[in-house]
Amino acid sequence: MKPFEGLSREIIALRISKEIEDGSYVNLGIGIPTLISDWVEGRDIILQSEIGMCKTGPIAYDADVDQDLVNASCQPVTEVPGSAYFDICDSFAMIRGGHIDVTVMGAFQVNEKGDFASWNNPDRGLGMVGNIGGSMDLAVGAKKLFIAMEHTTNQGELKILKELSYPATAREKVNMIFTDIAVIEVTTEGLVLKEIYPGLTPEDVQSVTEPRLIIDPAIKEIEL
Amino acid sequence: MDKVYHIPEEAVANIRDGSMIAIGGFFATGVPRALLRAIIAKNVRDLTLACGSGPLMGAADEAKRLVENGQIRKVIDSYCLPRSASKGRDNPLEKKIRQGLIELEVYPMGTLAEKYRAAGAGIPAFYVETGAGSLVQESVLTNIEKNRQPKEIRRINGRDYVLEYAVKPDVALVHAYKGDWEGNLQFRKTARNFNHIMAMAGQVTIAEVENLVEPGEIEPDKIHTPGIFVQRIVQASSETYAVSID
Numbered sequence: 142m143k144p145f146e147g148l149s150r151e152i153i154a155l156r157i158s159k160e161i162e163d164g165s166y167v168n169l170g171i172g173i174p175t176l177i178s179d180w181v182e183g184r185d186i187i188l189q190s191e192i193g194m195c196k197t198g199p200i201a202y203d204a205d206v207d208q209d210l211v212n213a214s215c216q217p218v219t220e221v222p223g224s225a226y227f228d229i230c231d232s233f234a235m236i237r238g239g240h241i242d243v244t245v246m247g248a249f250q251v252n253e254k255g256d257f258a259s260w261n262n263p264d265r266g267l268g269m270v271g272n273i274g275g276s277m278d279l280a281v282g283a284k285k286l287f288i289a290m291e292h293t294t295n296q297g298e299l300k301i302l303k304e305l306s307y308p309a310t311a312r313e314k315v316n317m318i319f320t321d322i323a324v325i326e327v328t329t330e331g332l333v334l335k336e337i338y339p340g341l342t343p344e345d346v347q348s349v350t351e352p353r354l355i356i357d358p359a360i361k362e363i364e365l
Numbered sequence: 366m367d368k369v370y371h372i373p374e375e376a377v378a379n380i381r382d383g384s385m386i387a388i389g390g391f392f393a394t395g396v397p398r399a400l401l402r403a404i405i406a407k408n409v410r411d412l413t414l415a416c417g418s419g420p421l422m423g424a425a426d427e428a429k430r431l432v433e434n435g436q437i438r439k440v441i442d443s444y445c446l447p448r449s450a451s452k453g454r455d456n457p458l459e460k461k462i463r464q465g466l467i468e469l470e471v472y473p474m475g476t477l478a479e480k481y482r483a484a485g486a487g488i489p490a491f492y493v494e495t496g497a498g499s500l501v502q503e504s505v506l507t508n509i510e511k512n513r514q515p516k517e518i519r520r521i522n523g524r525d526y527v528l529e530y531a532v533k534p535d536v537a538l539v540h541a542y543k544g545d546w547e548g549n550l551q552f553r554k555t556a557r558n559f560n561h562i563m564a565m566a567g568q569v570t571i572a573e574v575e576n577l578v579e580p581g582e583i584e585p586d587k588i589h590t591p592g593i594f595v596q597r598i599v600q601a602s603s604e605t606y607a608v609s610i611d
Contacts, residue, residue, distance in 0.1 A: 171448070190555070191474065191475075192391045192394065192418075192555045192558050193391075193555055193557055193558050194554075194555050206608070207554065208393070208394065208605060208606060208608050209394060209395070209542075209553045209554040209555060209556040210554045210555055211392075211393075211394050211555055211608050212555075213391075215392050215393065215394075215608055215609050215610045216608075216609070217608055220554070226552075226554055226555060226557060227557070228557055228558075228561045228562065228589070229391075229417060229474075229478045229557075229558050229559050229561075229562060230478050230479060230482045230562055232475075232478075233474070233475030233478050233479065236475060237475050237493070237494070237495060256498070261500075262450075264450075265450050265453070266463075267446070267459075267462075267463070267508070268508055269500065269506045269507065269508065269513070270446075270462070270469045270470075270471050270506055270507065270508050271446070271471065272443070272444040272445070272446055272448070272471075273443050273444065273471055273472065273473050273474065273501075274418065274443050274444040274473075274474050275418075275443070275473070275474040275475060276473070277473040277475075277476075277495045277496050277499060277501065278473050278474060278475035278476070278495045281494045281495045281497075308499060308500050309498060309499045309500075310499060311497075311498060311499065312497075312498035312499075313498075
């Protein structure tokens with residue numbers, strides 16, 4: 142059981158969209174991050190999809206679906222003026238080569254140093270293999286890395302930890318963590334609690350966060 | 366130069382047991398399904414399937430038959446297991462991997478793409494930051510313990526980089542929208558994905574195309590893969606399939 146009910150996945154996505162500046166090239170991972178595309182529609186933000194497309198348009202429905210036109214989450218998307226297609230190595234040159242301004246990904250766990258785990262859930266019992274996909278390349282190359290996730294698991298287990306217990310995707314790469322109850326910045330001093338779900342106290346958030354949180358003097362309710 | 370074969374079965378006819386076969390496609394998009402079915406029909410065995418991002422999830426029917434026929438020895442991929450654990454338990458490939466009957470070797474997607482490109486470009490190995498600080502830097506990630514070769518790390522300008530080797534497939538199977546008799550290929554939208562680099566990487570590259578045309582019909586400026594990378598080409602009718610996975 143989750144100790145606190147907070148923002149829905151769609152509203153976490155909305156909050157993250159506010160943190161993305163106009164003029165950014167952005168890559169969105171599977172899950173909550175994918176939902177951000179709805180909130181940035183019409184803005185001067187270009188979505189890069191690792192399958193080999195820049196400027197993916199809105200999700201396609203019914204007659205507009207083209208099976209040769211999907212994003213990396215395998216959703217049918219559309220072409221818009223300014224869209225470009227390219228080969229997978231060019232795509233990862235953009236990603237690894239530091240050309241993506243903001244990457245948003247989900248995670249199983251994050252720690253106070255900005256390490257995160259997203260590719261291998263040991264409970265699944267697959268040992269040393271799992272689905273890495275583009276996650277490690279994206280983490281290495283992004284100018285800013287945002288993690289979007291529920292603050293705890295559905296069973297109430299903590300996900301923001303002192304040390305990861307799952308295998309890491311990358312180390313010291315996470316800049317911000319957006320959850321259903323908090324917005325947290327990863328700094329060299331530690332995790333700074335910047336925004337909080339209305340009705341909750343910093344102590345509530347601390348009770349479901351293992352590392353000690355630094356409370357931003359300007360802490361406020363999550364701004365939508 | 367005429368590289369045309371009449372049917373997919375003819376184009377794959379001399380692929381031998383034990384081959385490493387690269388497969389283009391990103392999940393369901395741009396997968397050479399007709400050539401995979403020809404491999405199934407030919408019952409070529411002991412195969413290593415070198416993938417980039419889940420074509421065996423996208424072409425689920427073909428993958429199921431390859432697995433059930435016992436044709437696969439090993440899969441190389443970045444993402445080839447169902448996202449959800451419950452679907453994974455029913456997935457034929459995941460079952461064999463859990464039993465150790467099929468080897469799975471995993472890499473980050475961009476690293477894997479570069480391993481194939483490097484093979485095609487005559488580069489034996491390269492250093493890359495991706496995977497540093499994770500299990501990827503410690504050894505080859507495989508379900509078969511004895512094959513977990515340690516990896517070399519090199520510190521360059523104060524950062525750690527992982528040495529990754531090129532992967533050179535014996536045969537590459539790719540899917541293109543258009544191709545001419547001489548093997549020049551044009552892809553369509555996001556169906557390009559891994560197909561160009563797989564064509565570069567294969568010792569022998571076999572392309573199935575939705576439209577087989579005369580040389581000159583594809584404008585030279587709009588050729589994505591020059592025919593020098595393609596040894597055989599075959600017409601395969603376009604098929605409709607579900608794009609969503611999981």
